[in-house]
Amino acid sequence: MSVPNQKSKSRLRRTLGFTKWAVLDGGWRQLKTKYYLRHLDARLRGKVSRMPEIACRDDSDTGLIVMCGARHFSMACLAAWTLLRHIAEPLAVTFVSDGTLSNDNGRFLSSRLPGCEIIQSKQVDQLVESVLPRKRFPLLDELRRQNFGGRKLVTMNVVGTSRYRILLDGDVLFYDVPGDIAEAIEVLRQGSSEMFFMRDILCGYPCSAGALEARLGKKVPGNLNAGLMIHRTFCREDFNQLENHLASFDIAWRKHYFIEQAAYAALAAGHGWSYLPASYSIPIPDVSFHPNGAVCSHFAGHGNRHLYYQEALRLAVP
DSSP states (O other), rough: OOOOOOHHHHHHHHHHHIIIIIISHHHHHHHHHHHHHHHHHHHHHHTTOOOOOOOTTTOSSSSEEEEEOOOTTHHHHHHHHHHHTSSSEEEEEEEEOSSOOOOHHHHHHHHHTOOOEEEEEHHHHHHHHHHSSSTTOHHHHHHHHHHHHHHHHHHTTTTTOEEEEEOOOTTEEEESSHHHHHHHHHHTTTTTTOOEEEOOSSSSSSSOOOHHHHHSSSOOOOOEEEEEEEEEOHHHHHHHHHHHHHHHOOOOHHHHHHHHHHHHHHHHHOOOEEEEOTTEEETTTTTTOOOTTTSSOOSSSGGGHHHHHHHHHHHSSO
């Protein structure tokens, strides 16, 4: 009789551990949800592949910036498409790769959103280093390498050449004409440096809003969701302020997943801010969701993913 080698024993332990988790610990529910969401995503990919074409305009003074990867590529495409189909004027559109977008992804974007720009991660690295040299902005450089929120904060505010920008997460869907976005852009065109964003359902900072105010010595938004933001393109002074704010934060704050929103709040404390109306909302997980009257929804978090697909499959054309 042969004796199992160490590899076989290790494989057996993993198999038994997985079986215990799936059968005895209730893991089968997570597996069921996982494969159900994969099924919905496959259906969405099929619909997104047939999206009607919407032209972009690279010389527009307003840019739409979306950061995404191959895993949630269909979601990001649909987010941009549902916004662009309701916007009166063509926008400059930039998709920023997290390093996983393929040439096929780029060709698809060019066919559905002709005129859009696709920036790969190597280009992003070069661009960030030219605009924000590591020696001058060490904390912003650290933030960009730390987590997805930090990458978004730095990258989405460096790429693109438009004077005003709309920053959009891939899990946002638009149902109607976003007139408040057009109004916000007009305010910026009049010379304002105000920042516009959605309310979050919780305080999404690495600390309380009060602690952040005490550190900055200024009033900050009580809560802020960075899934949809409108502001003028940052200048060198804005990046200097961001670097200084990060230096004043506790190390634990800088390493927190929500540091992106705290950094935006710090800038908003100096520039001024306005919340988008309640029709720009975040659904609450496990609560019946009806988009009647909503302009857009940000389906933040995995708890909302089933609601996202429910609405995405309804909105995707054909």
